[in-house]
Amino acid sequence: MADKLSRRELLFGLGKRFKARHWKDEWDRMRADQNGNDGRPARPPRRDTREGPPTLLVQGKLEDAEALLLSRLEEDPEDVESRCWLGVCLYRRGQYVRSRCELSRVCRKGGPPAASLHLGLAHARQGDMDKAAEIWRNYFEPDNTAVQREVNLQLALHESGSCTGEECAQAVERALGYPEGEE
Template identity: 40%
Template sequence: MSAGSRKESGSDKNRKMSRRDLFKGVFNKVRGNKAPERESSGLDPDMAYADRLIRQGEYEKAAHLYSRRLKKEPRHLEAMRSMGYCHFMQGDYSRAREAWEKLLGFRPRDNFALLYTGLACARQGDVHEALENWKLYYDIRKPAVQRAINLFLARQERGEELDAREMADSVQEALEKQKDV
């Protein structure tokens, strides 16, 4: 599913979400949405352990636990988000995109998934799809990241030819700076 078709499907009211994910989404909005490397996915001991594995850099083991959770609860949005992050950190951008595309099917405006799907696209050399995802991304709490993305969007509008690697490096550098803030 491309970013453009997600924009159109965002108003679909037939999508179902578990009460747990609804509550967690509202709670995250109130306290500020944090990235998977810093956040716990819930009370489930396996999920808490998987989150700890991410913080320790054990992405393969964590992805396995998230995958098991998704077999039990296929609409577990936090598990989708975190599993995609694990694949991304291992350099498996295709599998990361699959996880986030599925998540975006349920939550078309999920900032984390939009940001990192764009990064994965850029890492794979797909400038157009990276920018399509980033057009939908907006997070005022991450001004350095937003500024980097806006710069590339403006350059695209001017008709400049963009380098996917430069885009990915710049946005990831902004993410690292933003973590320090």
């Protein structure tokens, strides 16, 4: 009989495999967007592409992403996805109050887990770690185990009183892969 895997080894192995495949696909798509053609047959242009804001955020073009998202929200003010991306963009630009406002609206409408994660980050950056911890307790994203693990670790450190909001936010940002000193 083959060696048994522990539950932890199984989950970490599956997580690494999924994450590697996901990021490889994401990287290939971004490289194709930058180079124009990556050897695959040309795709017809899409009318309303949802990859615009995430690609711009990954490339660090925060002002362009914000302008695109604001124009989308003028067309459809109830677009939860665009509002979430706008909140993330504002957070990354250091506009924490505006970010909190947009992300709170998204969370009230039951938006994606990224909204509650970044809402907690904005609270932590502004020194309200108790509120950030309250929000992060409801954060659950099984597809992103590294960030989930870091959030849980920061919650435990906060409860023990051994970290500030700024330190917690920096640790979660590192897990997200944000460049240091981005503002």
